[in-house]
Amino acid sequence: MKNMQVLLAARPSGRVEESHFRIVESDTPRAGEGEFVVRAHYLSLDPYMRGRMDDSRSYAAKAAVGEVMVGTAVGEVIESRHDKYRAGDFVETRTGWQLYGTSNGGGVRKIDPGYVPLSAYLGAVGMPGVTAWIGLNEHGRPKAGETVVVSAAGGAVGSAVGQLAKLQGCRAVGIAGGRAKCDYVANELGFDACIDYKAGNLDADLAAACPKGIDVYFDNVGGPVLDAVLLHMNAFSRIALCGQISGYSDPDALTVRNFRCFLINRIQLRGFICSDHLDLWKGALKELGTLVHEGRLKYRESIAIGLENAPRAFIGLLNGQNFGKQLVKLI
Amino acid sequence: MKNMQVLLAARPSGRVEESHFRIVESDTPRAGEGEFVVRAHYLSLDPYMRGRMDDSRSYAAKAAVGEVMVGTAVGEVIESRHDKYRAGDFVETRTGWQLYGTSNGGGVRKIDPGYVPLSAYLGAVGMPGVTAWIGLNEHGRPKAGETVVVSAAGGAVGSAVGQLAKLQGCRAVGIAGGRAKCDYVANELGFDACIDYKAGNLDADLAAACPKGIDVYFDNVGGPVLDAVLLHMNAFSRIALCGQISGYSDPDALTVRNFRCFLINRIQLRGFICSDHLDLWKGALKELGTLVHEGRLKYRESIAIGLENAPRAFIGLLNGQNFGKQLVKLI
Numbered sequence: 001m002k003n004m005q006v007l008l009a010a011r012p013s014g015r016v017e018e019s020h021f022r023i024v025e026s027d028t029p030r031a032g033e034g035e036f037v038v039r040a041h042y043l044s045l046d047p048y049m050r051g052r053m054d055d056s057r058s059y060a061a062k063a064a065v066g067e068v069m070v071g072t073a074v075g076e077v078i079e080s081r082h083d084k085y086r087a088g089d090f091v092e093t094r095t096g097w098q099l100y101g102t103s104n105g106g107g108v109r110k111i112d113p114g115y116v117p118l119s120a121y122l123g124a125v126g127m128p129g130v131t132a133w134i135g136l137n138e139h140g141r142p143k144a145g146e147t148v149v150v151s152a153a154g155g156a157v158g159s160a161v162g163q164l165a166k167l168q169g170c171r172a173v174g175i176a177g178g179r180a181k182c183d184y185v186a187n188e189l190g191f192d193a194c195i196d197y198k199a200g201n202l203d204a205d206l207a208a209a210c211p212k213g214i215d216v217y218f219d220n221v222g223g224p225v226l227d228a229v230l231l232h233m234n235a236f237s238r239i240a241l242c243g244q245i246s247g248y249s250d251p252d253a254l255t256v257r258n259f260r261c262f263l264i265n266r267i268q269l270r271g272f273i274c275s276d277h278l279d280l281w282k283g284a285l286k287e288l289g290t291l292v293h294e295g296r297l298k299y300r301e302s303i304a305i306g307l308e309n310a311p312r313a314f315i316g317l318l319n320g321q322n323f324g325k326q327l328v329k330l331i
Numbered sequence: 332m333k334n335m336q337v338l339l340a341a342r343p344s345g346r347v348e349e350s351h352f353r354i355v356e357s358d359t360p361r362a363g364e365g366e367f368v369v370r371a372h373y374l375s376l377d378p379y380m381r382g383r384m385d386d387s388r389s390y391a392a393k394a395a396v397g398e399v400m401v402g403t404a405v406g407e408v409i410e411s412r413h414d415k416y417r418a419g420d421f422v423e424t425r426t427g428w429q430l431y432g433t434s435n436g437g438g439v440r441k442i443d444p445g446y447v448p449l450s451a452y453l454g455a456v457g458m459p460g461v462t463a464w465i466g467l468n469e470h471g472r473p474k475a476g477e478t479v480v481v482s483a484a485g486g487a488v489g490s491a492v493g494q495l496a497k498l499q500g501c502r503a504v505g506i507a508g509g510r511a512k513c514d515y516v517a518n519e520l521g522f523d524a525c526i527d528y529k530a531g532n533l534d535a536d537l538a539a540a541c542p543k544g545i546d547v548y549f550d551n552v553g554g555p556v557l558d559a560v561l562l563h564m565n566a567f568s569r570i571a572l573c574g575q576i577s578g579y580s581d582p583d584a585l586t587v588r589n590f591r592c593f594l595i596n597r598i599q600l601r602g603f604i605c606s607d608h609l610d611l612w613k614g615a616l617k618e619l620g621t622l623v624h625e626g627r628l629k630y631r632e633s634i635a636i637g638l639e640n641a642p643r644a645f646i647g648l649l650n651g652q653n654f655g656k657q658l659v660k661l662i
Binding site: 257259 | 553567572573574575578582583585586587588590591593594595596597598599600601602603604607
């Protein structure tokens with residue numbers, strides 16, 4: 001039983017390449033006093049990890065070169081010297097990109113794979129779902145009948161945003177890249193419409209899909225899509241700024257030209273990350289768990305097989321090649 | 332007794348020129364049933380008027396070509412057929428750029444030139460003062476000890492913002508154009524510092540003036556100044572977006588390149604105009620009146636003499652040539 005780890009080998013300047021990672025083998029860790037060992041079943045890949053790879057100031061501590069890449073996994077406790085966790089318990093932990101990791105229990109969540117599937121705790125009933133819930137309810141504050149637009153609508157966060165908005169009686173419009181994702185968002189997830197930004201008619205398509213303008217925009221991408229959306233925002237509308245994936249490789253791509261719209265329409269914008277609102281997690285997770293358990297909140301997963309494929313899957317995620325929540329299956 | 336009026340002669344595309352206005356003489360109006368006639372003493376010139384000159388969508392109804400320019404004045408009732416106003420009353424009315432105007436009482440405020448000077452009801456105890464109050468308190472929400480930065484700090488709104496912030500125990504830092512304005516803001520108004528953006532060291536000057544970063548930014552100008560400020564905003568800071576005077580002649584000048592800061596530092600931005608918050612006016616005006624009456628809120632005025640000079644004074648205002656509240660004295 002050897003451990004396998006993915007280390008950050010070098011900081012990218014611009015695009016991430018597989019050469020920025022290094023895969024190493026090591027001994028499987030043992031639990032120290034007050035610790036337990038987790039065997040990871042699924043590793044979560046998330047856009048925020050790109051920011052951790054940079055040296056610049058960000059909202060999160062950066063990853064260290066030569067260390068295991070940061071990340072969250074779900075798995076099973078296989079050895080414990082911690083009085084609250086036993087072998088056989090299933091947990092969500094921040095053990096990073098590796099097969100086995102230790103924890104002292106900090107930030108760990110016990111999970112029940114009999115209630116919803118194990119992997120869902122990394123998606124709709126985990127950080128992405130809570131991010132959708134907080135951005136929509138805390139910052140978007142939609143009222144029934146309003147129009148909610150979300151970018152990266154086929155992703156783990158975006159797909160939840162639109163479905164939660166629909167459950168609140170809103171018109172939900174997605175923006176995604178490519179026909180297949182848009183068909184999925186509109187037909188399987190039940191959004192009222194989904195716009196393919198790659199089709200090149202974003203402005204006209206927004207006008208057609210949002211005949212009463214846009215009241216809430218949940219932004220995961222930034223850049224030209226945000227610029228296009230701004231021209232359709234209603235007076236006193238709200239923007240929940242959750243991600244800027246279009247600018248991870250080129251910050252200049254995040255330039256906003258239609259900034260005047262913020263004053264003309266008295267738009268409120270709030271950048272946020274889900275850990276700003278720890279007080280909201282418990283209630284959000286309970287609601288999200290119930291919705292998934294009852295089949296009222298759907299999700300889709302892109303699953304890479306084997307830790308050695310995590311770097312390539314992560315690069316694909318940054319390029320929008322995933323379809324739903326990106327995971328790496330480790331067992 | 333002839334009336335004189337300034338009409339909007341043509342809509343500018345870009346810079347405003349005197350040729351966009353036309354001055355005409357007409358008969359002095361008479362009061363119809365339920366109306367009164369005001370002889371204006373001071374006309375207020377305000378940046379928002381530039382937006383009214385355009386044909387494009389804005390937060391306010393546009394001015395009509397061939398009609399009297401919109402605007403607010405303070406003056407004396409000289410004839411009345413309205414049961415609530417008598418000759419000799421002083422009022423603030425929206426009679427526009429003319430010497431005499433009629434009113435049916437809608438939107439009129441009775442004022443007392445014995446409490447604070449007549450012209451102050453167009454500035455610190457009028458719309459600009461209320462704008463400062465609302466943007467700071469409703470959207471900026473500073474706490475004692477926080478750093479508040481305001482652009483156009485020598486202007487009618489900006490000068491009130493910084494003084495109100497100081498009264499709440501904040502560090503107040505202004506941004507203004509030119510040494511004379513900065514000296515006035517720092518030395519006479521009591522801001523902790525004032526940065527001359529024309530000196531060309533905005534980034535370094537902001538770092539020096541805001542050693543603990545910026546918690547609240549009250550923006551009157553937009554454009555490159557906003558871009559520079561964004562790099563110094565603290566986590567969970569707030570931006571009250573009140574004006575974008577740098578973009579009135581060239582909307583491209585409002586492009587924001589450092590938009591990524593909104594997510595990195597979870598900044599809240601809110602565009603607003605003072606008429607969005609009519610419920611707050613009464614309390615704000617009472618507080619502002621008391622502060623001016625007691626000499627605790629200072630202001631300065633740039634006064635053009637004669638209505639025929641209103642177009643030139645307005646163009647000067649758009650170019651930052653005013654120093655404090657821009658007025659036109661009519662009597």
